[in-house]
Amino acid sequence: xxxxxxxxxxxxxxxxxxxxxxxxxxxxxxxxxxxxxxxxxxxxxxxxxxxxxxxxxxxxxxxxxxxxxxxxxxxxxxxxxxxxxxxxxxxxxxxxxxxxxxxxxxxxxxxxxxxxxxxxxxxxxxxxxxxxxxxxxxxxxxxxxxxxxxxxxxxxxxxxxxxxxxxxxxxxxxxxxxxxxxxxxxxxxxxxxxxxxxxxxxxxxxxxxxxxxxxxxxxxxxxxxxxxxxxxxxxxxxxxxxxxxxxxxxxxxxxxxxxxxxxxxxxxxxxxxxxxxxxxxxxxxxxxxxxxxxxxxxxxxxxxxxxxxxxxxxxxxxxxxxxxxxxxxxxxxxxxxxxxxxxxxxxxxxxxxxxxxxxxxxxxxxxxxxxxxxxxxxxxxxxxxxxxxxxxxxxxxxxxxxxxxxxxxxxxxxxxxxxxxxxxxxxxxxxxxxxxxxxxxx
Numbered sequence: 452x453x454x455x456x457x458x459x460x461x462x463x464x465x466x467x468x469x470x471x472x473x474x475x476x477x478x479x480x481x482x483x484x485x486x487x488x489x490x491x492x493x494x495x496x497x498x499x500x501x502x503x504x505x506x507x508x509x510x511x512x513x514x515x516x517x518x519x520x521x522x523x524x525x526x527x528x529x530x531x532x533x534x535x536x537x538x539x540x541x542x543x544x545x546x547x548x549x550x551x552x553x554x555x556x557x558x559x560x561x562x563x564x565x566x567x568x569x570x571x572x573x574x575x576x577x578x579x580x581x582x583x584x585x586x587x588x589x590x591x592x593x594x595x596x597x598x599x600x601x602x603x604x605x606x607x608x609x610x611x612x613x614x615x616x617x618x619x620x621x622x623x624x625x626x627x628x629x630x631x632x633x634x635x636x637x638x639x640x641x642x643x644x645x646x647x648x649x650x651x652x653x654x655x656x657x658x659x660x661x662x663x664x665x666x667x668x669x670x671x672x673x674x675x676x677x678x679x680x681x682x683x684x685x686x687x688x689x690x691x692x693x694x695x696x697x698x699x700x701x702x703x704x705x706x707x708x709x710x711x712x713x714x715x716x717x718x719x720x721x722x723x724x725x726x727x728x729x730x731x732x733x734x735x736x737x738x739x740x741x742x743x744x745x746x747x748x749x750x751x752x753x754x755x756x757x758x759x760x761x762x763x764x765x766x767x768x769x770x771x772x773x774x775x776x777x778x779x780x781x782x783x784x785x786x787x788x789x790x791x792x793x794x795x796x797x798x799x800x801x802x803x804x805x806x807x808x809x810x811x812x813x814x815x816x817x818x819x820x821x822x823x824x825x826x827x828x829x830x831x832x833x834x835x836x837x838x839x840x841x842x843x844x845x846x847x848x849x850x851x852x853x854x855x856x857x858x859x860x861x862x863x864x865x866x867x868x869x870x871x872x873x874x875x876x877x878x879x880x881x882x883x884x885x886x887x888x889x890x891x892x893x
Contacts, residue, residue: 468503473858479537480853483536483537484535485519486501510542510865511539512861514539515536516534519535538563542562542861544606545561546559546591546608547559547564547842547844547845547848548608548609548610548641548841549841550611550613552681553574553575555576556840558845568593577630579630579632585644587641587645603864603867604864605864607848607860608647608649609649609650609844609845609847610637610650611657613626613654613680613682614628615698615700617698620636622635622636622638627725637651654840656686656702659674659676659843660688661843662798662835663691663846665842667834671793673791674793674796675796676839680800683704683728684703685702709781709782724778745767748761755800758772762807762808769807772807773807775801775808777812779815780817787828795816795828795829795830796831798835
């Protein structure tokens with residue numbers, strides 16, 4: 452009797468090769484290596500490594516950079532030094548968008564997320580989708596023009612928005628800080644406006660991706676990023692993966708009620724964190740106290756910028772920031788007790804208030820957290836500053852490109868730079884290629 456192996460048990464050699472290719476690219480993304488280094492780190496034969504490298508060099512994704520530098524400067528070292536390999540970081544390009552409540556930023560990045568050109572414009576996102584897409588399209592033309600990169604060499608668009616995103620559809624769902632956007636499919640809207648495949652994510656989630664890949668705690672598998680600005684949100688990394696929840700709404704820390712009898716915030720929840728510590732709320736609190744006679748050197752029509760500038764010099768500003776830090780710390784203690792992360796990183800405009808704000812956050816959070824969840828868990832401001840949004844968008848695109856289907860898309864786009872430039876056409880733009888297609892190899 453002949454035993455026939457079921458089709459699902461068949462060894463897919465092509466899929467294994469693609470997996471090895473992705474692992475190799477990941478190592479070269481981290482830094483230059485020789486073929487012998489790659490063989491050792493991946494546990495593969497040098498012939499198998501050479502075959503994959505040749506394929507990637509043909510695709511334009513990998514290049515040779517010359518012999519390995521002599522160890523210790525020893526000019527008398529015998530033998531032939533290994534040839535080093537590098538990721539061709541300009542084989543293709545990434546378009547990163549940071550759509551904030553009051554600004555739009557567009558960056559063109561290389562494959563290591565280095566900014567090649569950047570544009571930022573003041574913009575009220577409550578103006579709605581159409582004006583926002585038009586602005587993004589104009590800024591995109593500017594960064595492409597400055598860098599001399601053709602649109603066909605861009606693999607896709609990654610965008611962060613200040614509201615909940617349904618991960619399955621790319622649509623925003625009841626965003627408290629994005630009036631006029633409820634139900635808008637931002638993935639489709641950006642794709643149509645730019646003629647490129649798009650991925651959209653909540654801005655705090657992108658902050659978490661940026662910190663995990665580029666920040667001080669890069670490589671930390673369990674990390675919470677809190678963005679404190681016009682609104683307050685959190686991105687949660689668990690086991691090295693972004694935790695989105697069932698639809699994408701995980702991490703909405705700004706809408707946790709820290710006082711069930713407190714004021715109603717923009718989300719409609721009584722006593723939510725945002726109703727105590729969101730940027731405009733702090734401005735209103737400071738204005739009211741100043742009008743009531745609180746001593747202060749802040750101007751009469753003070754703004755958030757004034758409040759930040761006076762954080763360490765004005766008594767009223769210090770009081771407001773200490774209270775805001777206390778409230779944020781209460782919410783962070785809940786996250787610490789739920790997830791026991793390896794680090795909590797705080798970003799966003801409110802971190803400009805500095806030490807008075809951070810000290811209050813730490814004291815409030817750690818005093819309310821079980822020791823097992825508080826010990827060895829640093830709470831720090833982000834070192835990435837205003838770049839967190841675009842770096843997170845770049846990290847999201849890389850995560851998608853370094854998949855089997857994403858690799859096919861990357862190789863297709865990389866071939867643009869190795870072919871004659873396309874002939875301009877006046878016809879209607881064709882729909883952008885999707886990032887993912889089923890099956891296949893390089």
